[in-house]
Amino acid sequence: MEKNLEHTAEKRPSKKVFLWQILLVLTGILLLFLIHWFVGLFRVPAYFRTVEIIESNQISLYLSNVILPELYNKSQTGKPFEVIFTEEGINEIISRHIDAKSLKKWDFSDISVTFSTGKILLTGKTKYRGHDFIVTAVFKPAICEKGFNAGLTQIRAGTSSLPFASHFIRDKILYKLAGQNSDVVQYAGVLFSDNKIPPEFTFEHRNIKVREIIIDNHKLTIRFLPD
Numbered sequence: 004m005e006k007n008l009e010h011t012a013e014k015r016p017s018k019k020v021f022l023w024q025i026l027l028v029l030t031g032i033l034l035l036f037l038i039h040w041f042v043g044l045f046r047v048p049a050y051f052r053t054v055e056i057i058e059s060n061q062i063s064l065y066l067s068n069v070i071l072p073e074l075y076n077k078s079q080t081g082k083p084f085e086v087i088f089t090e091e092g093i094n095e096i097i098s099r100h101i102d103a104k105s106l107k108k109w110d111f112s113d114i115s116v117t118f119s120t121g122k123i124l125l126t127g128k129t130k131y132r133g134h135d136f137i138v139t140a141v142f143k144p145a146i147c148e149k150g151f152n153a154g155l156t157q158i159r160a161g162t163s164s165l166p167f168a169s170h171f172i173r174d175k176i177l178y179k180l181a182g183q184n185s186d187v188v189q190y191a192g193v194l195f196s197d198n199k200i201p202p203e204f205t206f207e208h209r210n211i212k213v214r215e216i217i218i219d220n221h222k223l224t225i226r227f228l229p230d
């Protein structure tokens with residue numbers, strides 16, 4: 004009987020061996036995660052699209068024939084209303100109104116927007132040390148009585164998230180924009196700043212307030228409240 008107990012005790016792994024086994028398993032999992040993250044940096048996200056910048060003086064037809072007339076007509080009623088912006092339409096506006104020279108100066112191309120439930124993905128291609136990367140800024144807009152904020156929450160390279168990069172990239176962009184004057188500068192400042200923007204604006208001599216922003220797949224709905 005005593006011999007059997009001794010034999011069982013010898014077979015039982017020591018606590019030190021058990022801890023080493025746990026450490027090896029955790030190290031293996033961490034290594035796999037890092038490999039997956041690194042490979043993801045060079046992947047092309049499913050939502051990425053090539054964009055041809057249209058260099059002409061013609062205003063976007065989606066803006067002039069759809070959005071502006073709808074905003075004007077609905078704002079005249081004096082009642083709360085909403086306007087739906089399609090993903091395709093917004094990207095058509097971007098392709099016609101973004102400055103290709105500014106993009107080239109910043110080493111960016113193929114700028115586009117994707118609407119996904121609860122968030123907006125602003126995507127573009129850039130170069131870093133000779134390699135092409137698809138960079139995505141993830142926004143979760145929020146609005147309250149104090150104002151509107153674009154809500155930059157995440158920066159991705161490829162399909163991998165870059166932890167803590169959002170504040171670094173935001174500060175770097177705002178630093179580069181200081182002292183410049185262009186539409187691109189203005190829009191970038193709005194997107195990447197933490198400052199709240201007043202939700203009220205004037206359109207065709209009417210004061211309108213943004214009341215709610217709803218983001219679904221491929222569309223953005225903004226609800227307005229006229230004064």
